[in-house]
Each structure stands twice: as C-alpha cells, then as structure tokens.
Amino acid sequence: MAERRRRKQPENYFDYSLLFIVLFLLGFGLVMIYSTSSYEANMQGHSSTFYLRKQVMATIIGLAAMIVVANIPYHFWERFATLAYFGSGAMVLMVLIPGLQYSANGATRWIRIGGLTLQPAEVAKLGMILFLASLVCRMGRGIRTTKGFFTVLLIPMPICLMIWRITNNMSSAIIVFGIAALMLFVASPEYKKFIIIGAGGLAAVAALVFFISQAASSEGMGFRSERILAWLDPEAYANGKGFQTLQALYAIGSGGILGKGLGQSMQKLGFLPEAQNDMIFSIICEELGLFGAIAVILMFLLLIWRFMVIANNASDLFGALLVVGVMGHIAIQVILNIAVVTNTIPNTGISLPFISYGGSAVLFLLIEIGLVLSVAKGIRLKDL
C-alpha cells in the first residue's frame, strides 16, 4: 500500500488509519444512539429515529467541515490564534445575552444564532488548542523559563473560569484546562514542576474529599459537596445526586462479560437519565458487555496512538502542538467520561467523543480531526 501511494502521490501522506478509526467510532456511535434513544424518543411522541436523524445531520455537517479543514494547510489558521482566544471568550459571554442564550435541561450553556445552537465551551476547546499552539511557537525558547511556564499555565485560566462560572459547566472548564496542561507538558522540557503540581493537586483533592466526607454529618453542605458524598456512596443518595450514577452502575454491572445483546438494554427504558448522551457508555456496557466496552476503549487508544504518531512526525512544532491539543481533548474526555460512568470520579457532565448524542460536540470534534489530518498531510513522506 505504502509503495503504491508513494508512487501515485509521492509528496503527500494521508492518515487513512485515523480516518477509519474516526469513521468507525462515528458509525458505532450512531448505532448506539439509535439503540439508546429510540424508546425514549417514542415515549416523547417522536418517531424512533428522531435522535438518530438529528445526529446523522450533525455528523454529515461535521464530516463536510472535516474535509474542508483537512484540505486547508493548517498554518492558515495560525493567524486567527489570538482571535480564537478572545473569540471564544466573547462567545461564552454571549450566553449572558437574553436574545442569544438558549437553555436545555435546566442549564444555560448554549447560544442560538439563526436557528443554530452552539455550545461556546466546544468552541473554546478548539480555540484554546489553536491559541496555545501558536503561543508556544512564538515563545520559542521562552517556554523553558519559569515565566514562560506560568504564562502558558495561567493564560487559559480566564476562559476556564468563565466557562465554569458563566455557563456553570465545570467539566468543560476542566477539559479546557486539561488540554492546556497537556500542551504545556509536551512543550516544556520540565518534569519536576509537573510532578509537584500534579502531586499537590492530588493531595488537595484528597484533602477536600476527606474534609467533605468527615463533615457529611453536619448540615448545610453545598451542591458540589453533596455530589462528592453521592460519589462515595451512591446508594445512600439513590433518590438524589446518586440516582444517575447508581442507574449507570446497574446498567454496567448487569451487562456482565458478554452483555445482554445490542438493543436489549433495560436501563435505557427511562431508568437511566441521559442514556444517549453522557451515559451512553454504560448502555454500551449493558448491551455489549465487558468485551464491547474494552473494544471501544481500545478503539480510542488506537485513535490516540495515531495522534501520537502524527504529532511525532509533524513537520513543525505548531502542527505537533495542534495534534497534541486534539489528543489531549479527546483523551481527557474519554477518560473522564468513562471514569464518571463507572463512578470512579464524582458525577459531572462529560460526553463521550464521537459516540454521545450532541450536535456541536461532534461538529467541533470533526473539525479537530480535520486539523489533525491536515497536519498529517504536511508530513513529507521522504522524511519518514
């Protein structure tokens, strides 16, 4: 294969493996969305393919966007880096404008322009990847200084805080910060600082959890601390904060090794809220069992491996950092999503890339894949 390709297109490399992995995940996601949402859609008075059709539309638009972006040399976007940073900040602020804001499920996280709803947090993730890649390149060796280190660490903070506070979406804030942290980790030659910060962070989280679980008996705990308590013992909060988690655990646990079979989930019949959305992985576990779940995780591992390969072979630092950002974005979301669903960490709303139901998420993910494909195209085959 490689030889034939080299003969036909000696100058270009195209990462088909990545494309096929993405297409597979998208196809698998659509099957699972149909499986999880059809009953619920019927109950709401829609046709059983209601959610599927919406997702197919978003996927088609996303694939079109991906093809366009993949064919634009990625350096084209570098000039918009600063705009992307401030633009995403401005979009988050737009959520506050009554004419533009759009609420769903009791949260105001979307803006609506001309019938199109968009989640600014998704834009911000992409914007942050582009901005930081460009910033690190411009800093050059400056990244090695402590000042440079903290500049890259602190610059995403305002956006993160805005996402957290204004759209009340802590999980997206964490992801944006995580992307920035991973990009910094790659760009900086440091290890010690990361280990210290990482260990410090872990200790702080552990202390917080300990404090909350100790204070659990005293009343007047906040919204988030109750979430932590529900995480520690979901069955004690079965009717409140622990409900969704517990339902997810029922789904996962009852799946067993081989699962109940595609379409045979019981938990999707109204028991598990957001089954086609954030909780879709638990339905995958219930229907396809441990084997299905591991297969999905391996697909994501394969995807991340492709990102690593492309980043390592990118023709320049900007391209490599773009791919690292996308890799960070997808890896963090997959890890956090599965961790939430399995009650490994406290419940917070994170969707599973390419598989969960959600239009803007899949659109922006595919734009990011387009970027990666564009970077991959820049790899000169003669350098391989």
Next chain:
Amino acid sequence: MGFVMLMLPETKNKTYIRKKIVVAFFLCAAAFLLLIGRLVYLMVGCSGYYTEAAKNLHERERSIKAARGRIIDSTGAVLADNRTVCTISVIHNQIKDPEAVVKILSKELGLSEEYVSKRVEKYSAIERIKSNVDKATGDRIRDYDLDGVKVDEDYKRYYPYETLASKVLGFTGGDNQGIIGLEVVYEEYLKGKEGTILTVTDAKGVEISEAGEERIEPESGNDVHVSLDVNIQSYATQLAMQAMETKQADSVSILVMNPQNGEILAMVNVPEFDLNDPYTLPEGSPVPANQEEKQNALNQMWRNGCINDTYEPGSTFKIITAAAGLESGAVTINDRFSCPGYIMVEDRRIRCHKVGGHGAEDFVQGTMNSCNPVFITVGMRIGVDRYYDYFRKFGLLTKTGIDLPGEAGTIMHKKENIGAVELATISFGQSFQITPIQLAATASSIINGGNRVTPHFGVKVVNGEGKTVKVLQYPVQKDIVSEKTSETMRYILEQVVENGSGKNGYVEGYRVGGKTATSQTLPRGSGRYISSFLGFAPADNPKVLAVAIINNPQGVYYGGQIAAPIVRQLFENILPYLEGMDYNT
C-alpha cells in the same frame, strides 16, 4: 509502528517534545488500563449484585388473588362462594383507537363517555375504569380485542343465600379478608395464599410484553364445613320473621343446637342483612349524619344478638337453679313448698308472678308453675358459696368459646356483693345478664348428662381436592352435674311442657322438655319485655335444643304464649326431618 520512532532531522528541542508526546500517550494508556480494571471489577466482580438490583428495579410484582375457601353447611349447600368478576383498565400508551375505546367502554359499562374519555386521555401507566364488573361483560369487552384495554379477572365473595345466617357467616372486605362472623374466625383456613405475576416494566411502569412474565400461582383457600343446616336455618328464619311481624318485636333470635356435642344447627337473628350488600342500611332507617354515625349504624345492623348481647334470662334460668339444687342435695323432687304469692327475703317482699300464689306444691309442680318463691327457697338453701361454685362449675362465669368473634361475657355480681336479696333474684334469673348462647350451652350441658359442651359451627376443613385437612375439635368439660341430676332435670322439664307453663311447646308424638321465661328489661317499668322459651327433644335423650327469644313484643308478652309456639312449630318440622337424617346415617 515502523515510522514512529524515525526521527526528523532537527534540534534537541524537538527530541524532548517527542519523548513527552510518547509519555503523554502512555499516561493516557495507563489511565485507560485503570478504567478497564475498574470495568472488570464492576462487570465481573459486582455483576451479580448489580444484575439483581437492576432486576428488582425492572420487575413489578402484581398479586393474583387466591380463591377464598367456601363455607359449606351440613347438607352440602354452599353458604359462601366466590364469583369471578372483572376489573377493566386502560393503558394509555397502548391505546391505538381512543374514540372506539371510549365508545365501547362507556356503552358496555354504563358509564358516561365523559368519564371514560377523561381516564383514557390521562397519561398514566395504567388507569382503572371500573372494577367488580360481572364476568359476562368482561368477556364481551375482551372480545372487542381493543388495544390498550385490559380485562383482569378477580374473585369476589358471593353469598348465594343472601340474608340467610348473615350475622353468623359474616362477609369479606376489599382485600377478601373476613370482616365479621365465621369469615373472620376461619380466616386462616379460608384465605389461601396470594400468587404473584412478575412482569418487566420500563421506568414508567409500562409492561414490556416481549420480556414475558414469571408467575407464582395462587393457592386457593380451604373449604370450611359447618354444622349449620340450611333447611333448619331457613325455616327458623321464617318463624322468626313471622313472630317479629305479628308481635311487632324489635328483634327475634332463634338458636338451634345439638345438646350432645354443641353443634349449632341454626342461629337466626332477625332482622338479618344482605351479605352481598353489607354496607347498605335497611330501608327506612334514618340517614346517618356522618361517617362515624353510619359505621355505628352498620355495626348495630351486623350485631349477632345470640352472642354479642346479654340479657336477663329470667325463668329459663330456673333450670340452672334447679340443677344446682338437685346436685347439691338442697332439694329433691318430692320436697313440698307453699306459695302464698310472695316470699319475704330479709325485709323485702318478692312477689310471685301469680298474685294469689300457687299454694301447696312439690318441686316439680313448682317448676311447672315457674314459681318464684320455690326457687328463691331453693336458692337460699344452696347458699351463696355453693351457688357461686355451681355458677362457676356450669361455666357461666366464662365465655362459651363459640367460634364466632365478639362473644359477650356474663355480667354477674361479685361474690362478696351477693346478699340474700341478690341470691334470691339470681335464683329466678334476674339481676345479672348472660348471652342466649350461654343459656343454650349451659342448659344443653345440664340435660345431656352433665357434659359442658362448647357450642360451635366449624366441623372440618377440607382442601380443594376434597381431602379433610383438619377436623375441628372443641373442649368438653365432663360431669358438671351427675347423670342422675341430668335425668331428673329432663324429667322435670318434660313435665313443664306436658302439663305446666310450657305446654304451648308440646309437639304431638314427641317428648319435649322446656322452660319458658318472661323478663322485663331494665329499667323496670318501661313496659319492655323479653319473652323466651328453651325447648329440647326428645326429652329422654335430647337430640336438639332450641331457644327462641322475642325482644320487646307488643301485646301479649308471656314467653309461654308467644315464644313456646315458635319452638313448637320449629320442632314439628325439624324433628321428623332430623329423624330422617338419622336414618340416612
């Protein structure tokens, strides 16, 4: 992986970035591995626990009522049965043609279309339209085969004889549990064991038909066979109704039992009520002001006078005084007495019902005359201590132990409060109260040779296959009086009917014994009387004992004149009937 490790020609700067990218990849891979470990723990280690929990969540339990056991009389007639009734409900999500459903259901069930459509349109898992629909209507609705309409079959208690022995049988409530009467006492045998249907439902409780269902079949209750005889009960009811109407009495009770073993053949308390409609007060009764008043009125209607109410027995109680006197040797049948029409007890002058007095008489004649001074004299001879001991020995201080709920106890003076006057009044059946069943049981014991029997209905418990599961046993207290005293009592009481005050109880061709009573109810002077007669036959070997009690009759109120004829008519019919039964056995 061939080209992964190939290096681009570049600076040292790039080299560490590559390393870091690989580190980042392996960090992610490590995280994935941890999550896989977590999944293995959840899906293999905890699978059993979560599968069970999920199953409990998805399954709904619906109970299937067990058929309640029947109550069957001594002739094999079914007194309490079950009828299949249907409950019609609609399942909103499964309805395909709401208009047809509304139209058909309202037509078949006789409900307004408005009522039905409101329920059809209601967004709920399952909505009950009507329950207790008879089976024919239910079958018709099922034949329409409408989507979303559910016809569930159920059992409802049904009493084929409607009002017959209503206060004895009792009835059942909404959960098929006994409320009063035999239905309560034999609940444990009758009720059976509920079955369950386990169905899988979605979060809203809508059944998922593909998932199928698990069924645990119900166990039907056992039949209880009772000693009651429908024929005797029916005839006694007729007589009681007749007497109540002609005498414009408040109520009439008739009790028929076998004095040898305590089996009750009939227990009538008119007015009875309709067991198939026990919550409707009789026509013409005042409309109750509130729920509490209605409940009181219902309780009053359900009362079984033979066992729930006490009364002053009056002269029928002379049987007990006589037996105690004979047994203790305080009196013999040949003892002579003289009645001047009254007797002085301490400073009190207690009158005989015959103002002029009965003059000279022996004990048998005294009993035939129901002469108060004779019995007061006997009572005095026995004395308080011995009298009280006999009272206890005859079982009058305890309940009879009849298998019906709510038996009233005896209302008696405390022993230390019994002076001469009290003893005198007790001797002829006044100043204390007992239940009619107590009188019947005690009299039975005195005439049957001295065995204190337990009056009862329940005979045996039979399961669905016709096999006897349990023969019901009742305690018997032997020798409360001697056989000789018993024989003497039978002779005296036969004399009462042959030649004395009970002659209206005489039945041509049979030897009947008995005793009349007319007692004034408290407060004295109210003009309210209770007339009664206790009779048994054959007098030499009693097979049947009957008590008739007329509560507040108008006009003639003497027991010998109005109560004795009831027992006579009853005996005239049932004695040949019972003999016929004997031939068969």
